[in-house]
Amino acid sequence: MSEVKTKRKTARHNVRYDEIAEQKEVVIDHKTDTLVYAMGGLGEVGKNMYCVEHDDEIIIIDCGVIFPDSDLLGVDYVIPDFTYLQQNQSKIKALVITHGHEDHIGGLPFFLKQVRIKEIWAGPFAKALIEKKLDEHHLLRSVKIREINSEESRIRTKYFSIGFVDTVHSIPDSYGIFINTPNGRIFETGDFKFDLTPIGKNSDYQKMAYIGQIGVTLLMSDSTNSSVPGWSISEGKVAQAINEQMAKTPGRMIVSTFASNTYRLAQILEAAVACNRKVAVFGRSMENVLDIGRRLGYINIPDSSFITGNELNTLPANRICIVCTGSQGEPMAALSRIANGTHRFIKILPGDTVLFSSNPIPGNAVSVGGVINQLTRVGANVITNSPLTSFHTTGHAPQEEQKLMLNLIKPKYFMPNHGEYKMLVQHSQTAMTTGIPKENCFVCANGDVLVLRNEEVFEAKERIQTDAIYVDGNDASGLSTSVIKDRRILAENGLVAVIVTIDSRYNKILCRPNIVSRGFVYIKESQTLLKEAELIVYDALKKKMQQRTTFGELKNCIRSSLEPYLYKKTNRNPIVIPIILNQKAAMEEIQAKMKARQASTRRK
Ligand SMILES: [Zn+2]
Numbered sequence: 001m002s003e004v005k006t007k008r009k010t011a012r013h014n015v016r017y018d019e020i021a022e023q024k025e026v027v028i029d030h031k032t033d034t035l036v037y038a039m040g041g042l043g044e045v046g047k048n049m050y051c052v053e054h055d056d057e058i059i060i061i062d063c064g065v066i067f068p069d070s071d072l073l074g075v076d077y078v079i080p081d082f083t084y085l086q087q088n089q090s091k092i093k094a095l096v097i098t099h100g101h102e103d104h105i106g107g108l109p110f111f112l113k114q115v116r117i118k119e120i121w122a123g124p125f126a127k128a129l130i131e132k133k134l135d136e137h138h139l140l141r142s143v144k145i146r147e148i149n150s151e152e153s154r155i156r157t158k159y160f161s162i163g164f165v166d167t168v169h170s171i172p173d174s175y176g177i178f179i180n181t182p183n184g185r186i187f188e189t190g191d192f193k194f195d196l197t198p199i200g201k202n203s204d205y206q207k208m209a210y211i212g213q214i215g216v217t218l219l220m221s222d223s224t225n226s227s228v229p230g231w232s233i234s235e236g237k238v239a240q241a242i243n244e245q246m247a248k249t250p251g252r253m254i255v256s257t258f259a260s261n262t263y264r265l266a267q268i269l270e271a272a273v274a275c276n277r278k279v280a281v282f283g284r285s286m287e288n289v290l291d292i293g294r295r296l297g298y299i300n301i302p303d304s305s306f307i308t309g310n311e312l313n314t315l316p317a318n319r320i321c322i323v324c325t326g327s328q329g330e331p332m333a334a335l336s337r338i339a340n341g342t343h344r345f346i347k348i349l350p351g352d353t354v355l356f357s358s359n360p361i362p363g364n365a366v367s368v369g370g371v372i373n374q375l376t377r378v379g380a381n382v383i384t385n386s387p388l389t390s391f392h393t394t395g396h397a398p399q400e401e402q403k404l405m406l407n408l409i410k411p412k413y414f415m416p417n418h419g420e421y422k423m424l425v426q427h428s429q430t431a432m433t434t435g436i437p438k439e440n441c442f443v444c445a446n447g448d449v450l451v452l453r454n455e456e457v458f459e460a461k462e463r464i465q466t467d468a469i470y471v472d473g474n475d476a477s478g479l480s481t482s483v484i485k486d487r488r489i490l491a492e493n494g495l496v497a498v499i500v501t502i503d504s505r506y507n508k509i510l511c512r513p514n515i516v517s518r519g520f521v522y523i524k525e526s527q528t529l530l531k532e533a534e535l536i537v538y539d540a541l542k543k544k545m546q547q548r549t550t551f552g553e554l555k556n557c558i559r560s561s562l563e564p565y566l567y568k569k570t571n572r573n574p575i576v577i578p579i580i581l582n583q584k585a586a587m588e589e590i591q592a593k594m595k596a597r598q599a600s601t602r603r604k
């Protein structure tokens with residue numbers, strides 16, 4: 001067993017920061033390694049989940065989802081594989097949430113169904129979002145959610161002491177997390193940017209600098225904007241641009257932005273009220289954020305400024321501001337429905353102005369373009385963000401702000417996280433320019449394990465299993481890749497069903513096979529092809545049934561005779577489903593035989 005001793009540190013003059021460094025009540029154990037690994041978030045933007053493990057304790061940071069690419073047909077979410085954590089659930093001492101975005105909290109309902117934990121720590125805004133989410137999944141009673149106060153909250157376990165640092169991001173109550181471990185201090189930035197004139201709370205520069213001063217062994221930092229040079233535009237400047245646009249727009253103003261961007265929503269609503277406009281908010285996720293934002297005091301707009309959809313026609317156009325979801329071209333969101341004329345309350349009128357307070361996320365440009373075209377076609381004046389207009393800014397640090405973080409925290413070792421592979425590599429290169437040696441930068445994949453040993457870091461040989469799990473609806477058991485593969489074949493090549501009627505008593509086909517297809521060929525024009533296919537199957541089966549055979553062999557015979565023929569004729573490989581119907585009398589005979597066999601085994 002490893003030798004352990006408890007170490008108490010003497011009080012420092014700075015009372016507030018004192019506890020950051022101290023390991024009060026924390027067991028100091030240099031003999032056991034501290035391990036750091038990601039269940040998700042490395043090599044991807046999404047499903048963030050980072051773990052710190054020491055002996056019989058695990059600390060988890062975040063539990064997110066990633067939304068699937070369009071080639072994962074029918075998949076609603078992708079989540080990390082929780083098997084390792086399930087096997088080690090007695091070790092889990094804390095789950096802390098950096099902020100309330102889906103890529104950090106969206107996996108919680110699935111996680112809690114598989115892994116028992118006592119409590120989750122989250123800031124006020126994330127806590128409200130998590131409560132709503134867990135309530136929808138009837139999981140609210142399964143776990144206690146403790147509210148983080150960045151100034152005072154401290155989580156202490158046998159080996160760890162954990163604290164929080166205010167950061168600026170595109171949602172309120174975002175934190176960086178520092179973890180004192182027996183082998184060194186870790187700082188995980190969470191999603192962050194630096195903004196010298198933010199809306200809402202500013203980053204706690206002093207605390208970050210203090211943590212850097214007392215020494216950080218490993219920094220894990222947000223890599224989303226690693227390839228973007230320079231500094232980000234301030235949210236204050238965006239607020240100003242929206243104000244000016246709102247004031248000079250003559251008719252109705254329709255603004256679309258990210259639902260969760262609470263401060264932006266507050267800015268848009270305040271600008272509308274300042275311009276003597278009443279506001280109507282559409283889109284479930286945005287109404288939800290509005291509700292929480294007002295309850296927690298981030299959005300301060302009087303009830304009298306809000307109108308419902310029914311009241312829109314009672315006011316002149318220049319007294320109206322509509323705020324809605326759909327800035328990413330999501331087909332079911334409010335803005336798409338406004339654009340295609342299916343929204344319950346809003347039809348585009350001549351003179352309407354639609355403002356996108358957003359940028360398309362890579363991959364969404366085509367659908368956003370489609371919505372913009374539709375809006376323009378029905379007569380709206382569409383304004384999008386551009387380098388010249390400042391109607392939107394990012395929530396993630398570009399290169400210069402990443403450097404500022406590296407300079408404040410001054411880590412000995414660096415592991416870029418929250419990003420695709422190229423972003424992680426770029427962030428490492430940025431870190432090197434701030435003086436971190438190349439050999440101290442670790443570009444890792446999900447499941448790679450970093451070892452902290454006495455304030456040194458190296459990569460372990462062992463890995464932890466971390467596959468991506470596809471969630472279909474609420475089923476988190478994980479669709480196997482074969483299901484996804486089938487869906488892709490169905491989408492691209494279609495389906496061919498072959499129906500054969502036989503009499504197994506005489507080993508005989510009763511009539512020619514019948515072929516039905518969907519999404520394969522246009523049936524009317526392919527009569528000869530299908531008739532010929534039926535004959536090919538018929539001949540193959542007749543040959544096969546000259547000897548005794550099984551249902552399985554017959555199905556294989558249908559597939560192996562039909563698939564090459566269809567491919568040769570159409571250059572397509574549809575899914576072939578053989579359906580074998582047995583004559584009623586033959587089925588009865590089989591069932592009677594089975595009953596007799598069961599009875600005889602029972603007698604034995
Ligand atoms: Zn975020």
Ligand SMILES: [Zn+2]
Nearest residue numbers: 101103104191
């Ligand atoms: Zn994120």
